[in-house]
Amino acid sequence: MTPEVVVYRYLEAVQREPVDVAALTRIICADADFFGIWLNVLRLPADPDLLRQSLSELPAEVLRTLAKAHTQGMVFELSAVHLSIERWESALQGAFLAEALAREVEARTAVPAKSDAAFRASPMRIRSLILLATSGVSLVHDSRLQELIKFRGTEEAALADADPVHQILAVIDRSEEPEESARLAVQLLHVLPERLAELVRAAEEACQRMMKVIGIDTELESTWSxxxxxxxxxxxxxxxxxxxxxxxxxxxxxxxxxxxxxxxxxxxxxxxxxxxxxxxxxxxxxxxxxxxxxxxxxxxxxxxxxxxxxxxxxxxxxxxxxxxxxxxxxxxxxxxxxxxxxxxxxxxxxxxxxxxxxxxxxxxxxxxxxxxxxxxxxxxxxxxxxxxxxxx
Missing domain, CATH: 3.30.450.40 (GAF domain)
Structure with missing residues (x-):
């Protein structure tokens, strides 16, 4: 479940006058739970741009009511187990690494846009897909996300001719095993270990920038609930x-x-x-x-x-x-x-x-x-x- 500090920043953004939709979208897209709920409510695919546009079209009071209704059960249930901020940060960092890998492969593979082998999603959408997939969030109306979850954990041999997004997910899933993750990056994406290390550092920096922008400070001690x-x-x-x-x-x-x-x-x-x-x-x-x-x-x-x-x-x-x-x-x-x-x-x-x-x-x-x-x-x-x- 979403860390309490993220819930607090989310509610803080919703209560602003007027609602800052761009800031609110950044918070939502950084958290798999919030992201999944809003995509489901608005029946949208995992696409930050579509979400921001749809949120901006909602009347402010409708937006606030929906946001508060979702969070009421997140904090006050005594039995609720909230995700640690460290695990939350790790999931977000993995999503940024997925985006970086997507850009790397896209830049290296000049495949015509109409080719079946070409990316069917932008790197930013891939970040969203990976965040949701690795967090176990599924959307019945997003077939792309359903496919990722369905074939997650497929044996390496079967991934050889798979869409790059499935290959990227396999690399991200092994992030806690650096050597295995690096081996898969070479085998599936042709990304050398040295380059992968650079992309990991870039993803860490991007994650920290995002957390700073949305107000998530892991050093700040507070009873957020x-x-x-x-x-x-x-x-x-x-x-x-x-x-x-x-x-x-x-x-x-x-x-x-x-x-x-x-x-x-x-x-x-x-x-x-x-x-x-x-x-x-x-x-x-x-x-x-x-x-x-x-x-x-x-x-x-x-x-x-x-x-x-x-x-x-x-x-x-x-x-x-x-x-x-x-x-x-x-x-x-x-x-x-x-x-x-x-x-x-x-x-x-x-x-x-x-x-x-x-x-x-x-x-x-x-x-x-x-x-x-x-x-x-x-x-x-x-x-x-x-x-x-x-x-x-």
């Missing part, structure tokens, strides 16, 4: 902010923020919202405001730059920042701007201020909640503007 569970809590709480009465305005938002944040965090964070006078106000306190263009305020600078920043109560600090700390009854805090999902040409809509102590709240949870509030406040501001310019 807990992250996914917390993200689900935030998603559930998003319903608390839906259909808020317009008349209540920011006051209604503050109240709902208090309820939601008390469920999520040990210490309730303060919420500052930007108003029409280009100042950030702390909840319902009209006397505590931070000017958006202040050069002394750490809060204002963090909101302008869109990055978290810590600040403390000391004589040289901004009075506005110190008043925020005073209202929160803390000496130190960290501010998280509500700008993660704002448009580039739109100002930050607010900020969360968390007490800073020896046992800080998980940053991934803070960011998930900040994204939710940024979306809620942004939509609220947009509706307010539209209502003002609407014809009577």
């Amino acid at each position: 807990e992250r996914i569970a917390q993200d689900e809590r935030v998603a559930t709480l998003s319903k608390l902010f839906e259909q808020m009465p317009e008349a209540a305005g920011d006051l209604n938002l503050y109240v709902r923020h208090q309820l939601a944040s008390r469920l999520l965090f040990r210490s309730q964070p303060g919420l500052l919202l930007r108003r029409e006078d280009d100042a950030y106000y702390l909840e319902s306190s009209a006397d505590v405001r931070v000017l958006a263009d202040s050069q002394q305020s750490v809060i204002a600078r963090a909101c302008r730059e869109g990055t978290p920043a810590s600040f403390a109560n000391h004589d040289g600090a901004s009075i506005a920042d110190r008043l925020v700390l005073r209202r929160l009854h803390v000496e130190e805090a960290i501010v998280f701007p509500l700008s993660a999902v704002s448009a580039e040409d739109q100002p930050c809509v607010g900020a969360l201020v968390f007490p800073l102590d020896d046992d800080p709240e998980p940053e991934y949870l803070i960011r998930a909640y900040a994204r939710l509030l940024a979306r809620v406040v942004g939509e609220s501001r947009k509706q307010t503007i539209l209502s003002r310019v609407a014809p009577a």
Whole structure:
């Protein structure tokens, strides 16, 4: 089963506003389970380009619903056994090696395109086919993949006149036995050991680049299942902010923020919202405001730059920042701007201020909640503007 870190990055990509289909496709195509499920749902052959095109044609909410429905049983079943990240990486690396071998054979064998002996799939599609075949994922509507799985493990002698893709699969299947894999590469593909070693290194590098792009860090220690569970809590709480009465305005938002944040965090964070006078106000306190263009305020600078920043109560600090700390009854805090999902040409809509102590709240949870509030406040501001310019 898919490693938890891959599930997390997958859900993270799905929840972006707007959905980055190219990024999502990269994650799906790197994981045999996700890849197989989507190809089956959309009735597509193992082809990344076709998948990306089909995903881009789905409405965002349909895409999110299908994605979440698939993952619900992957993390929360106590009996679920997840594939180790090392084995997952090995499968992906084997697929990249298959692609490299396909390009090598294709470049060396100038066979007319209409010949029966020519490749019937692009090297990238071959990478997909090998990833699925070596992972035991079959598709009833992809005869090419079915053939690979059907004849997998065929004796070497019978592979002599087989399609190169079957020969490549035989080499990949012996990857854990380097000498045997090298012998088969020579015998079936006429790839010398020295060249195979170069292709293996290239495949390792390609695999590492892909993992870096999609955010898979094997050195990062994290309880990924807990992250996914917390993200689900935030998603559930998003319903608390839906259909808020317009008349209540920011006051209604503050109240709902208090309820939601008390469920999520040990210490309730303060919420500052930007108003029409280009100042950030702390909840319902009209006397505590931070000017958006202040050069002394750490809060204002963090909101302008869109990055978290810590600040403390000391004589040289901004009075506005110190008043925020005073209202929160803390000496130190960290501010998280509500700008993660704002448009580039739109100002930050607010900020969360968390007490800073020896046992800080998980940053991934803070960011998930900040994204939710940024979306809620942004939509609220947009509706307010539209209502003002609407014809009577």
